[in-house]
Amino acid sequence: xxxxxxxxxxxxxxxxxxxxxxxxxxxxxxxxxxxEVFDFNSPLAALEAVRNEEFDLLVSDYRMPGMDGIEFLKAxxxxxxxxARLILSGYADLNALVRAVNEVGIDRFIGKPWNxxxxxxxxxxxLAHRDLMLENRQLANLVRLEMGDITPQQVEAERLERIEPxxxxxxxxxxxxxxxxxxxxxxx
Amino acid sequence: MTLSxxxxxxxxxxxxxxxxxxxxxxxxxxxxxxxxxxxxxxxTLWGQPVPEARREPLILELEPVGYLLSRxxxxxxxxAARNLMHxxxxxxxxxxxxxxxxxxxxxxxxxxxxxxxARLIESEARYKTLSAELEARVKKQVGDLEERKQMLYxxxxxxxxxxxxxxxxxxxxxxxxxxxxxLSTFEKYLGKFAELKSHPGSLAESWQRLDLDFILEDSxxxxxxxxxxxxxxxxxxxxxxxxxxxxxxxxxxxDLNHCLREAVSMVEAQMPPGVHFRFDLLxxxxxxxxxxxxxxxxxxxxxxxxxxxxxxxxxxxVKISSEADEAGIHIRIHDSGVGMTAEQIEHAFExxxxxxxxxxxxxxxxxxxxxxxxxxxxxxxxDSQPDVGTxxxxxxPTPP
Numbered sequence: 001x002x003x004x005x006x007x008x009x010x011x012x013x014x015x016x017x018x019x020x021x022x023x024x025x026x027x028x029x030x031x032x033x034x035x036e037v038f039d040f041n042s043p044l045a046a047l048e049a050v051r052n053e054e055f056d057l058l059v060s061d062y063r064m065p066g067m068d069g070i071e072f073l074k075a076x077x078x079x080x081x082x083x084a085r086l087i088l089s090g091y092a093d094l095n096a097l098v099r100a101v102n103e104v105g106i107d108r109f110i111g112k113p114w115n116x117x118x119x120x121x122x123x124x125x126x127l128a129h130r131d132l133m134l135e136n137r138q139l140a141n142l143v144r145l146e147m148g149d150i151t152p153q154q155v156e157a158e159r160l161e162r163i164e165p166x167x168x169x170x171x172x173x174x175x176x177x178x179x180x181x182x183x184x185x186x187x188x
Numbered sequence: 189m190t191l192s193x194x195x196x197x198x199x200x201x202x203x204x205x206x207x208x209x210x211x212x213x214x215x216x217x218x219x220x221x222x223x224x225x226x227x228x229x230x231x232t233l234w235g236q237p238v239p240e241a242r243r244e245p246l247i248l249e250l251e252p253v254g255y256l257l258s259r260x261x262x263x264x265x266x267x268a269a270r271n272l273m274h275x276x277x278x279x280x281x282x283x284x285x286x287x288x289x290x291x292x293x294x295x296x297x298x299x300x301x302x303x304x305x306a307r308l309i310e311s312e313a314r315y316k317t318l319s320a321e322l323e324a325r326v327k328k329q330v331g332d333l334e335e336r337k338q339m340l341y342x343x344x345x346x347x348x349x350x351x352x353x354x355x356x357x358x359x360x361x362x363x364x365x366x367x368x369x370x371l372s373t374f375e376k377y378l379g380k381f382a383e384l385k386s387h388p389g390s391l392a393e394s395w396q397r398l399d400l401d402f403i404l405e406d407s408x409x410x411x412x413x414x415x416x417x418x419x420x421x422x423x424x425x426x427x428x429x430x431x432x433x434x435x436x437x438x439x440x441x442x443d444l445n446h447c448l449r450e451a452v453s454m455v456e457a458q459m460p461p462g463v464h465f466r467f468d469l470l471x472x473x474x475x476x477x478x479x480x481x482x483x484x485x486x487x488x489x490x491x492x493x494x495x496x497x498x499x500x501x502x503x504x505x506v507k508i509s510s511e512a513d514e515a516g517i518h519i520r521i522h523d524s525g526v527g528m529t530a531e532q533i534e535h536a537f538e539x540x541x542x543x544x545x546x547x548x549x550x551x552x553x554x555x556x557x558x559x560x561x562x563x564x565x566x567x568x569x570x571d572s573q574p575d576v577g578t579x580x581x582x583x584x585p586t587p588p
């Protein structure tokens with residue numbers, strides 16, 4: 001079951017997308033995915049969900065009140081760097097596209113009005129690409145373990161770091177205390 | 189007149205007829221009646237020379253220029269007469285020389301004046317052609333500038349049309365997106381209903397298995413959504429048409445409140461978050477105007493207001509009020525945005541003055557606005573304080 005989060009400020013869009021994702025088969029190559037869809041009409045609420053749950057794919061509109069799609073995906077990327085990211089938008093100027101690619105590293109930009117088939121294949125591709133990436137990383141770690149380039153402890157530390165970014169670092173205060181809240185870290 | 193200083197004066201040059209008439213009788217009287225004057229060649233100038241007369245030369249330089257002859261006078265008297273003549277002749281020479289000099293210098297002055305005059309005529313002609321050339325060049329450059337200005341103006345118009353189109357694209361593509369998707373979903377739903385026919389088992393059972401309750405319910409919802417989406421697109425297109433006035437380009441009676449609302453609905457299409465509108469519109473008399481231009485004017489001013497709030501980075505309000513008195517219609521558009529400095533206000537109406545970064549407008553919004561207002565014999569003024577906000581006041585006269 002792949003968990004997909006969609007954000008759009010328009011409820012009709014969310015409803016239409018949910019219908020498509022529920023009905024159409026999502027497959028790429030010989031892999032097929034069943035999708036579980038979580039929809040949000042506000043990027044702030046969606047970001048809250050990203051903080052608490054893990055998602056495989058994030059789909060965002062670009063123009064939304066409060067926070068645009070790029071800001072949302074950028075924030076979500078720092079929390080869940082492994083989730084695939086798509087932008088689904090009716091309009092974005094070149095500036096926005098450049099930001100989307102350079103700052104966020106989106107997998108796909110899909111224009112509105114979208115074509116259901118294109119949308120599904122883009123989602124399938126993004127999910128397959130993500131799977132491949134994770135698998136590659138795991139295999140590479142296995143090889144490194146065998147070669148002795150890396151210790152099991154390091155592999156575990158990396159895994160923990162992915163789940164909770166920053167957990168493997170200790171921030172020492174000037175008086176020898178350990179600073180947990182990033183707000184109180186000395187900025188140097 | 190080429191008498192120079194080394195000219196050898198002849199006696200007849202020095203003593204013309206008139207002076208001979210004066211001198212001859214006087215000297216004749218003094219010298220005892222018999223008296224005559226000859227020049228150096230022996231020609232007689234005055235009197236009747238007699239051969240036995242006493243002769244006295246008149247020597248001015250080295251050579252004698254003439255002779256005084258008298259038979260009756262004594263030698264001493266003749267010498268005295270000669271000395272007298274010397275004095276007279278020398279005075280005459282000095283006078284002649286001075287007058288020659290004077291004439292020469294006058295002639296010289298005249299010549300140089302003539303030369304100066306010719307030179308002036310020539311240089312005047314030169315300056316005339318130069319000025320004609322310059323005028324042509326200035327004209328050409330002014331023409332170039334006008335053309336460039338026009339081009340920039342067109343570019344700005346295109347840019348604002350582009351911005352408008354971008355906002356419109358977003359507005360239209362959203363409903364278009366879900367309507368299209370919904371319709372293709374609906375096709376699949378119908379496919380499910382078609383399956384019902386070939387499905388084995390009882391109707392109720394198949395209905396249950398295919399989850400047709402949900403599909404039926406969702407289909408209604410889907411069609412309802414789609415219809416609403418189409419309505420939205422229709423409204424946007426109608427707004428755009430009304431705004432651009434594609435179907436009425438001429439002057440007509442218009443309610444400016446209506447124009448204000450249309451312009452606001454255009455701006456809303458591309459509005460940044462955190463901006464609210466408040467209307468305080470009192471009933472206005474209709475005035476004769478070009479609605480397309482008026483819409484453009486309001487759109488420019490209201491868009492400025494919205495951008496000023498967006499620039500301030502805090503939520504704000506655009507307050508639009510209108511009222512009419514016997515003189516005309518007053519419209520005020522106030523925003524609580526970044527405001528303007530005194531210098532910015534001073535330049536605000538100048539074409540191509542902008543505080544925005546390159547690429548986001550070339551600074552013709554207010555210039556266009558002022559042109560439109562002036563074309564309707566109205567007035568536009570700005571009142572602003574940095575960090576407090578800006579008020580744009582518009583006035584349109586109504587015919588009495």
